[in-house]
Amino acid sequence: MASRVLLQCVRSLGRPSLRLSSANLAVRAAAAPAAAHRPLSFAADSRRPRWLGRSPIPSVGVLCRQYGDLPPLTLETIKDRVMYVLKLYDKINPEKVKLQTSSHFMKDLGLDSLDQVEIIMAMEDEFGFEIPDAEAEKLMSPAEIVQYIADKKDVYE
């Protein structure tokens, strides 16, 4: 029972390597159909020492696909990126006013609506997605921006 399970595991891992390696016709014919249990298990048996002799990593690498993607977003990373973009903004003077997530653009930081538009555009650039006008004009503090982006990108904590 355990040996049959082990053989199945080896067969599933060993099948691509069987195809890759210059196998004879019998083994190839055995490797192609999925239902050929017995000849394949014997082939896997006979091939197994040789297969284990080589590094098993390439054969597993053939099985799994690799996709490129950005690292997953968390509330922390969103907050850090939002604060970083705001720090780069030249209208906000860091010495005069302390920048916190709860600081209101207009009331605390003394910015006006044109600056707020620029800030939202910078956020669009940073996170790579469009923020429609109707919702953009309501975002008046970094905390609200973080909340909005988290809602849009389905980031839960």
Added chain:
Amino acid sequence: MTISRLPTAALSLKQFLQRQRILGIYRNMLKTIRQVPSEGDRKYLRDWARDEFKRNKSATNPDAIRMMVSQANNHLEELQKSLALARS
């Protein structure tokens, strides 16, 4: 005052709509400027747009405001047309 710094005084509906329209024009302008190929040109245009809008921020004469709005629209169209030409 159309683009007011703080929403202290309640704006009339027309003024409110005008304010939203102007902010929309500013947004579209920034988005169009984003498509300009060279970075130096982009910075120059962004500063120019910002200065223009800020300079006329406190205008109160409604005719002057309307004239400035149509001017801004013309600039925006011009920019979009030249970008389209440059791309083709």
